[in-house]
Amino acid sequence: MDYMVSEKWGQFLATRERGRKVREDIETHLSKVRAGDALVLNFIGVEGITVSFGDECVAKLILSRSSGDFADRGLAIGGANEDVRETLEAVLSRRKFSAVLITESDVEIIGQDDLLSATLKEAVQLKTFSAADIADRLGITVQAANNRLKQLVATGSVVRERVVPDGGGKEFSYSVVIPTYA
């Protein structure tokens, strides 16, 4: 599902007040997305955003995701021009957050990267996987893979669900939910 930012809010987005309203509206839309699906914040038609708007809208959306809100459904950014992308990079980096940006030909991490791009690439290949799968592909410990996957869940690119493996116990299964890559 795409959330068309410019159709509802205009081509230029400047204030925190507007950012808060857009974020609240996005959260309403996110609440209607089925678990395992994703919402794309589509910035096509948005010519410019300020740091204030980007921080209040997108960074705080990621902040609430990192606290566990809507962790069972995905979120990605699409249609961002260079200016919008640059501003989002700045606000996310400042808060040490990351988000997923879908471009015409690729999917990438914006904001604080911290090896997330490499993790996302493997996740996109695997589509559904465990932390051990990622650890194996990247040659890292399962604990390190878990840490990275926690951040990827916050970006909205993957969702996780608790599963009971064959041998018993509990673990998480992760799935990529970015449209066209899921």
Next chain:
Amino acid sequence: MTTIELTGRCPLLSSAQLPTTWNPDLFDLSKLEWITPFEVASIAAVWSRLVATGSVPAVRLPHDAMVRSYLVDIGLSEVIPGRWGDGGGYSGEPPWLPLTRLESGNDWDDIVQDLWPDVAGLFADPDLTRNTMDLLGELIDNAVTHGHSNAGTYVCAQRYTGATSNLPQGIWIGVADSGVGIPRHLRRNPKYADIEDDRQLIRLARQPWVTGTRDRRGWGLVEVFESATEAGPARIVMRSGHAQGEFRLQSGIRVSARYRSLSPSVPGTWIHVRLEPA
């Protein structure tokens, strides 16, 4: 009779002759010779606060025809009643943001739909446009939220080439509100409640996440200073409560900051920004 008399060039910004009261019976602008967006926004804020409290003073308009005409062009004549005459007598570039009263951030978001592309065309510099809109957005957010009052928030901006004004060339911005002011706002936080010196609170207002709330919001001045530095060199003057902070910003160079006490207390927060892009 108590009077606010503003005379000469840039009387509020230069702070050479700050009034002794902000509650006058007479507002005397008759000897004004030059006025910047900082003065325009601040005068509008003071006037609107007086109107909102039912204490409308008498007013003497500027004698100088060009000053009067400029104040018509920039929109102060819409705020202060009187026989201003026609605009169009100012030979410099018209203000790219005439005096605008804002009640909320949404007002500003509506305005930028037309203003942003106009500014982009005028500046012909995407980075300068983005930085200018960034700092304006944050200043206005601060003013309409922390500085909200019945008197509204005023903003205006002008580009000077220096040819007519004899002022340093650049982009001049004024934002003024009649709210509680930065020091009183910060004192609402128990962490700062015991700080008596307003200068110290103006200094603190520049710190990241100064309010220390869960979502790590501050007064938002960090963004303003960063954007001004990127667009600069820049000069920022902040007046609020009993203090003024004056800052010179240049990329790669440590911020130069000076603080001073003011009396009487400024009724709200007034901000001057001058960007001097290379």
